[in-house]
Amino acid sequence: xxxxxxxxxxxxxxxxxxxxxxxxxxxxxxxxxxxxxxxxxxxxxxxxxxxxxxxxxxxxxxxxxxxxxxxxxxxxxxxxxxxxxxxxxxxxxxxxxxxxxxxxxxxxxxxxxxxxxxxxxxxxxxxxxxxxxxxxxxxxxxxxxxxxxxxxxxxxxxxxxxxxxxxxxxxxxxxxxxxxxxxxxxxxxxxxxxxxxxxxxxxxxxxxxxxxxxxxxxxxxxxxxxxxxxxxxxxxxxxxxxxxxxxxxxxxxxxxxxxxxxxxxxxxxxxxxxxxxxxxxxxxxxxxxxxxxxxxxxxxxxxxxxxxxxxxxxxxxxxxxxxxxxxxxxxxxxxxxxxxxxxxxxxxxxxxxxxxxxxxxxxxxxxxxxxxxxxxxxxxxxxxxxxxxxxxxxxxxxxxxxxxxxxxxxxxxxxxxxxxxxxxxxxxxxxxxxxxxxxxxxxxxxxxxxxxxxxxxxxxxxxxxxxxxxxxxxxxxxxxxxxxxxxxxxxxxxxxxxxxxxxxxxxxxxxxxxxxxxxxxxx
Amino acid sequence: xxxxxxxxxxxxxxxxxxxxxxxxxxxxxxxxxxxxxxxxxxxxxxxxxxxxxxxxxxxxxxxxxxxxxxxxxxxxxxxxxxxxxxxxxxxxxxxxxxxxxxxxxxxxxxxxxxxxxxxxxxxxxxxxxxxxxxxxxxxxxxxxxxxxxxxxxxxxxxxxxxxxxxxxxxxxxxxxxxxxxxxxxxxxxxxxxxxxxxxxxxxxxxxxxxxxxxxxxxxxxxxxxxxxxxxxxxxxxxxxxxxxxxxxxxxxxxxxxxxxxxxxxxxxxxxxxxxxxxxxxxxxxxxxxxxxxxxxxxxxxxxxxxxxxxxxxxxxxxxxxxxxxxxxxxxxxxx
Ligand SMILES: Nc1ncnc2c1ncn2[C@@H]1O[C@H](COP(=O)(O)OP(=O)(O)OP(=O)(O)O)[C@@H](O)[C@H]1O
Ligand SMILES: [Mg+2]
Numbered sequence: 001x002x003x004x005x006x007x008x009x010x011x012x013x014x015x016x017x018x019x020x021x022x023x024x025x026x027x028x029x030x031x032x033x034x035x036x037x038x039x040x041x042x043x044x045x046x047x048x049x050x051x052x053x054x055x056x057x058x059x060x061x062x063x064x065x066x067x068x069x070x071x072x073x074x075x076x077x078x079x080x081x082x083x084x085x086x087x088x089x090x091x092x093x094x095x096x097x098x099x100x101x102x103x104x105x106x107x108x109x110x111x112x113x114x115x116x117x118x119x120x121x122x123x124x125x126x127x128x129x130x131x132x133x134x135x136x137x138x139x140x141x142x143x144x145x146x147x148x149x150x151x152x153x154x155x156x157x158x159x160x161x162x163x164x165x166x167x168x169x170x171x172x173x174x175x176x177x178x179x180x181x182x183x184x185x186x187x188x189x190x191x192x193x194x195x196x197x198x199x200x201x202x203x204x205x206x207x208x209x210x211x212x213x214x215x216x217x218x219x220x221x222x223x224x225x226x227x228x229x230x231x232x233x234x235x236x237x238x239x240x241x242x243x244x245x246x247x248x249x250x251x252x253x254x255x256x257x258x259x260x261x262x263x264x265x266x267x268x269x270x271x272x273x274x275x276x277x278x279x280x281x282x283x284x285x286x287x288x289x290x291x292x293x294x295x296x297x298x299x300x301x302x303x304x305x306x307x308x309x310x311x312x313x314x315x316x317x318x319x320x321x322x323x324x325x326x327x328x329x330x331x332x333x334x335x336x337x338x339x340x341x342x343x344x345x346x347x348x349x350x351x352x353x354x355x356x357x358x359x360x361x362x363x364x365x366x367x368x369x370x371x372x373x374x375x376x377x378x379x380x381x382x383x384x385x386x387x388x389x390x391x392x393x394x395x396x397x398x399x400x401x402x403x404x405x406x407x408x409x410x411x412x413x414x415x416x417x418x419x420x421x422x423x424x425x426x427x428x429x430x431x432x433x434x435x436x437x438x439x440x441x442x443x444x445x446x447x448x449x450x451x452x453x454x455x456x457x458x459x460x461x462x463x464x465x466x467x468x469x470x471x472x473x474x475x476x477x478x479x480x481x482x483x484x485x486x487x488x489x490x491x492x493x494x495x496x497x498x499x500x501x502x503x504x505x506x507x508x509x510x511x512x513x514x515x516x517x518x519x520x521x522x523x
Numbered sequence: 524x525x526x527x528x529x530x531x532x533x534x535x536x537x538x539x540x541x542x543x544x545x546x547x548x549x550x551x552x553x554x555x556x557x558x559x560x561x562x563x564x565x566x567x568x569x570x571x572x573x574x575x576x577x578x579x580x581x582x583x584x585x586x587x588x589x590x591x592x593x594x595x596x597x598x599x600x601x602x603x604x605x606x607x608x609x610x611x612x613x614x615x616x617x618x619x620x621x622x623x624x625x626x627x628x629x630x631x632x633x634x635x636x637x638x639x640x641x642x643x644x645x646x647x648x649x650x651x652x653x654x655x656x657x658x659x660x661x662x663x664x665x666x667x668x669x670x671x672x673x674x675x676x677x678x679x680x681x682x683x684x685x686x687x688x689x690x691x692x693x694x695x696x697x698x699x700x701x702x703x704x705x706x707x708x709x710x711x712x713x714x715x716x717x718x719x720x721x722x723x724x725x726x727x728x729x730x731x732x733x734x735x736x737x738x739x740x741x742x743x744x745x746x747x748x749x750x751x752x753x754x755x756x757x758x759x760x761x762x763x764x765x766x767x768x769x770x771x772x773x774x775x776x777x778x779x780x781x782x783x784x785x786x787x788x789x790x791x792x793x794x795x796x797x798x799x800x801x802x803x804x805x806x807x808x809x810x811x812x813x814x815x816x817x818x819x820x821x822x823x824x825x826x827x828x829x830x831x832x833x834x835x836x837x838x839x840x841x842x843x844x845x846x847x848x849x850x851x852x853x854x855x856x857x858x
Pocket of ligand 2: 064065066107185425426427
């Protein structure tokens with residue numbers, strides 16, 4: 001690429017040929033992608049009709065992300081072709097994809113952390129003027145946002161936004177760029193059910209008016225039924241079925257995804273919470289977020305042995321700060337956190353002696369060393385202990401054996417335990433972290449969105465593991481943006497809004513409407 | 524006329540020192556800010572600075588000398604008596620020296636940037652190598668220029684009306700200082716308001732995102748390093764052509780390295796770079812100023828003042844909860 005190309009975009013470029021005002025179809029023929037000898041994608045041919053919403057299903061590691069990354073030119077397929085509006089098109093890079101009118105919201109975020117939302121939107125445009133008139137850009141953006149069902153703060157750096165807000169911004173960005181073919185990789189995992197409904201409803205409306213074609217990766221059958229015309233299913237890199245959503249039942253789709261396997265049912269909660277034995281206690285808990293502008297303030301909160309307390313709420317209402325403070329990533333401004341009656345600040349000795357386990361959101365970033373191997377990442381809790389003593393020399397054999405055991409027990413799909421954990425599929429990173437944190441005796445478990453991005457079989461699995469830990473006597477603080485999950489697992493439910501706990505109810509007999517109203521800020 | 528100002532001499536000397544001593548710090552740190560915003564760190568600027576000082580001085584001297592010779596030859600050719608050239612000074616020759624130093628600095632930056640574009644090359648290690656290389660060849664080629672006097676850079680007497688010599692001295696402001704302030708303001712504006720500024724920040728903050736947007740990381744970073752090098756070259760020219768105003772091997776007392784630290788202190792903000800450079804320049808003048816009014820005890824201690832102050836401020840303004848605000852995400856020291 002020449003200097004001129006990087007630094008001097010033509011200010012008025014002719015509109016790319018493929019971008020008209022109407023949606024177009026995209027078809028893959030025999031798409032194959034190998035990583036070394038491993039075929040992540042094997043001879044997949046699907047057709048996404050113009051103006052439809054097409055669902056792509058498959059268990060974790062089935063190759064869904066790999067397929068769409070090949071379409072987007074992020075990966076070069078080992079074999080296969082791409083047809084856009086029935087014409088063969090070669091896409092060499094995401095930039096090519098963009099000029100052809102393809103846009104994608106990735107499973108991990110691709111926004112630039114230190115830039116504000118507005119800066120991110122403007123710089124993502126193919127033609128940015130040499131000097132940016134922010135006044136004009138702001139007016140244009142406000143006008144654009146006025147037609148959108150959701151907003152994001154324009155002037156906050158991305159690094160300070162919660163996952164849900166980032167996801168909305170990613171979608172907004174693609175609409176702002178006027179992509180005509182939109183690929184969404186698990187777009188709703190971080191949205192509340194209400195938000196998801198709204199976003200997908202709007203997108204479906206646009207598609208059915210012929211403005212947009214959408215290929216959406218999802219794990220939620222309900223979304224397929226409500227919003228999608230067609231479905232394609234992948235298993236172990238191969239296409240196992242494709243058809244009209246209306247013609248397929250849930251069990252048809254499930255069978256295509258995992259074959260004829262029986263599912264674990266989520267374990268039942270057994271026994272009553274031990275209200276005489278509080279494990280986690282917060283008193284006068286005050287913590288500032290990273291900007292120092294928003295404060296999270298919890299007067300009292302106790303989680304007892306054999307109890308799951310679910311914290312519901314729309315993302316960005318203090319849950320992130322609560323979790324980070326409990327995990328030791330943020331320091332308290334005021335107040336006290338105690339575990340088992342002893343002051344707790346998240347240090348390694350403390351979490352070890354009280355058996356505290358922690359699963360933050362975005363685990364690849366917050367709970368993993370991305371470039372270290374799966375085996376090393378799995379050993380983070382245990383590599384330095386040998387009985388009572390601290391080890392001096394690492395025992396690689398033991399670390400590998402332990403990793404192999406966890407990978408087998410939790411069904412983590414990885415090419416090898418020596419592979420960097422960043423090469424795992426989104427769902428499998430989540431499984432690996434869960435495997436590390438849920439193994440062994442657990443007294444207190446703090447989890448944030450544990451089933452983010454997991455396929456339905458894994459969801460059932462993981463929820464069973466959490467309930468099983470509770471049944472063994474663990475106290476569990478479950479922070480989740482998935483209200484169904486909270487309702488299913490919790491003994492007690494609290495709602496967070498604007499940094500405070502605004503509502504509390506036992507889960508038996510909880511009213512979803514009332515909880516929803518509190519989440520929306522009507523108290 | 525020298526007037527005895529008593530203790531008033533101290534603040535005056537501090538202001539004068541701030542203005543004079545800060546200029547090289549300002550240029551190096553502005554240049555390094557550009558480089559670091561792109562996600563690379565160039566520790567080689569000390570070498571670039573010393574080489575810039577040498578080449579600026581040498582070239583200004585040679586050009587000035589050539590012009591003098593030409594003037595004499597022209598006069599003799601017309602049969603006139605040889606003009607008295609001992610008092611001739613050619614500011615234009617000094618400015619050409621500055622331009623050549625900037626160019627040489629850009630070449631140094633380019634070399635650093637190109638080497639770092641290779642796979643598995645660490646920018647810090649390359650920077651240290653470039654620092655030693657720059658100083659080495661500056662000393663090698665600089666030997667003949669240690670004795671002769673090159674023309675000076677002009678300055679503007681802002682307090683020419685005053686009849687107190689120290690006041691006139693303190694406010695005798697070099698043009699480069701004023702250019703430096705203008706550059707700081709311009710860069711601060713440009714990082715937010717221009718496409719290039721935004722591209723620089725994108726590349727420095729998230730390589731993945733920059734690639735997804737279709738930018739060539741290595742190209743952007745190499746150019747940013749070259750611009751940073753040019754700034755350091757100008758800083759070197761200031762040292763040899765204005766203050767202290769001569770070329771010798773001890774001309775830099777680590778300004779090139781210290782300025783890299785100042786960038787972190789200033790949190791990658793060009794305006795803050797200006798204040799940091801002023802603070803550093805002012806406190807650097809503390810030792811000599813106190814000595815001038817007769818406080819000789821603790822001379823070396825006062826010379827350490829800028830470092831102690833910087834450390835103290837750094838600790839006071841950092842926070843455990845907040846990541847270093849403004850730190851480019853791709854920078855090897857903060858990643
Ligand atoms: N860069 C890579 N190098 C090696 N293996 C890879 C790479 N990217 C993906 N894989 C492997 O390819 C397989 C498919 O991964 P992919 O990300 O497409 O899964 P997915 O269907 O999107 O799963 P999920 O629902 O968990 O996101 C996985 O087994 C993964 O480990
Ligand atoms: Mg995926």
